[in-house]
Amino acid sequence: xxxxxxxxxxxxxxxxxxxxxxxxxxxxxxxxxxxxxxxxxxxxxxxxxxxxxxxxxxxxxxxxxxxxxxxxxxxxxxxxxxxxxxxxxxxxxxxxxxxxxxxxxxxxxxxxxxxxxxxxxxxxxxxxxxxxxxxxxxxxxxxxxxxxxxx
Amino acid sequence: xxxxxxxxxxxxxxxxxxxxxxxxxxxxxxxxxxxxxxxxxxxxxxxxxxxxxxxxxxxxxxxxxxxxxxxxxxxxxxxxxxxxxxxxxxxxxxxxxxxxxxxxxxxxxxxxxxxxxxxxxxxxxxxxxxxxxxxxxxxxxxxxxxxxxxxxxxxxxxxxxxxxxxxxxxxxxxxxxxxxxxxxxxxxxxxxxxxxxxxxxxxxxxxxxxxxxxxxxxxxxxxxxxxxxxxxxxxxxxxxxxxxxxxxxxxxxxxxxx
Numbered sequence: 001x002x003x004x005x006x007x008x009x010x011x012x013x014x015x016x017x018x019x020x021x022x023x024x025x026x027x028x029x030x031x032x033x034x035x036x037x038x039x040x041x042x043x044x045x046x047x048x049x050x051x052x053x054x055x056x057x058x059x060x061x062x063x064x065x066x067x068x069x070x071x072x073x074x075x076x077x078x079x080x081x082x083x084x085x086x087x088x089x090x091x092x093x094x095x096x097x098x099x100x101x102x103x104x105x106x107x108x109x110x111x112x113x114x115x116x117x118x119x120x121x122x123x124x125x126x127x128x129x130x131x132x133x134x135x136x137x138x139x140x141x142x143x144x145x146x147x148x149x150x151x
Numbered sequence: 152x153x154x155x156x157x158x159x160x161x162x163x164x165x166x167x168x169x170x171x172x173x174x175x176x177x178x179x180x181x182x183x184x185x186x187x188x189x190x191x192x193x194x195x196x197x198x199x200x201x202x203x204x205x206x207x208x209x210x211x212x213x214x215x216x217x218x219x220x221x222x223x224x225x226x227x228x229x230x231x232x233x234x235x236x237x238x239x240x241x242x243x244x245x246x247x248x249x250x251x252x253x254x255x256x257x258x259x260x261x262x263x264x265x266x267x268x269x270x271x272x273x274x275x276x277x278x279x280x281x282x283x284x285x286x287x288x289x290x291x292x293x294x295x296x297x298x299x300x301x302x303x304x305x306x307x308x309x310x311x312x313x314x315x316x317x318x319x320x321x322x323x324x325x326x327x328x329x330x331x332x333x334x335x336x337x338x339x340x341x342x343x344x345x346x347x348x349x350x351x352x353x354x355x356x357x358x359x360x361x362x363x364x365x366x367x368x369x370x371x372x373x374x375x376x377x378x379x380x381x382x383x384x385x386x387x388x389x390x391x392x393x394x395x396x397x398x399x400x401x402x403x404x405x406x407x408x409x
Contacts, residue, residue: 150156
């Protein structure tokens, strides 16, 4: 049985996803603080990166008898587009942020064969104010990736 | 990889690649008629397969698509005709040479656009009968075979090695299935066999199946059966001889007799 490839998936996503102007981080790049001017960043959400991980029994057999299994889980990312307070309460970039969130989804739709994933279904969970780990607020989006892996 | 996901399957019908219009295919059924008169307390030690083997394509669940020439509605809204079908199943990738195919010719008995469930795109269902319809398949009650040439264009003859190794020779004939998706001019298609996996041996062994149709200027399909009892060597490869055509995009498979 193959090991669940969550850590490797984050690295594969960093390598595979290319959106103009966006920097994608994997688990080794999680920032505690995102500063004004860092630019659009897509970062694993450290407070809930992996959710809803389930093991699915595909066939008979267990333990030493083997058996086929799959796993489904959700990887949660946050798009930090620009600081809300940049130049005052700044909503002038809101439309650009929404466009980038959609571009990220499009990138996953175009390539859902990333790393160990058999299937990737991207979702925009929410668009609006997002917070870095130190509480700074940004225009951004919460993006979830529902992943199927064969084990 | 020992298991797969349906996203790696591909459906070809009558020379048209329908995967982008189809959600599910099947269930793919292979069953024999069996004696139904046994009672619960009869000492039935074995069920003898009698009558016909009845492979069934089941149903094609697709999208109601009115695209000219290639849409499901355009091609299949008139039920009642027979169709050559190849359903190729890839493992972790698009179907490749050697992957399983379920193929044959079946009668489309209906065409049923239905209300969309959950507010999605309008679906359409095509049901197929479970008998070997209008096809030499009556001599070959099998539908599971192997893909020899996945969808792709060829501009020259095949001088490579086997596209499928069956492991051993068989002596029960079989049938080839061909879908030409695009091309120009004329070309001849064959399936070559050999007991040795080398180009020269295939050239010497010659064709075990020669398809009849040569005009590749528009999509077409063909099922070509060979005589029952024909020896089919262990190794098989696709072959093409370009006539006036300079490129042909096609899918080819073979089902061995048993």
